[in-house]
Amino acid sequence: MKALVVYESLFGNTEAIARAIADGLGDAFEVRLAEAREIPSADGADLLIAGAPTHAFGLSRPGTRKDAARQGEVRPGTADVGLREYLDVSPALPGLAAATFDTRINKTFVPGSAAHKAHRRLRRLGCRMVRGPESFRVEGTTGPLVAGELERARNWASGIAADWSPVVTAEGQRRR
């Protein structure tokens, strides 16, 4: 089984979550971890997991990424292409199992989520969403992650992998 974990991350928090998710998928999957700006192809993948930081209540735009660079040191190469642009150029993905996540500020009453937006976009591309959008929390704009979020991400991914356990048919063949 193959999984593609694609992410965008300005300050590194979403990347850390993406790595924990890749880890949590465990031995069940051969995992490719790639940045959205690489425009990785989902061809041949059985599972797509996409994540991004929440910017201005949704997916980042060139303007919000510029804003991020004014607020702290951003990772190189992140200015032009984020998850929004990746999804803009994605082909249809009929039937592909998928789930989305984001990082966002740890405040109860801040609305909006990049994961929700990405979830809707992937559904429109034909994906079969295997989880609702999931958010992981940061303490402030540049981080750090709230304590325990890496473990929660690993467990979230393990849960997805566990649902995947192949069913053994009477003929002894594995099927989904």
Ligand SMILES: Cc1cc2nc3c(=O)[nH]c(=O)nc-3n(C[C@H](O)[C@H](O)[C@H](O)COP(=O)(O)O)c2cc1C
């Ligand atoms: C321009 C900008 C807009 C943001 N807007 C929101 C927002 O609407 N809601 C929120 O929860 N966090 C918001 N944040 C905080 C980001 O979610 C936070 O920077 C991100 O989770 C860090 O992830 P990263 O290290 O992967 O970039 C914003 C950050 C920036 C730079």
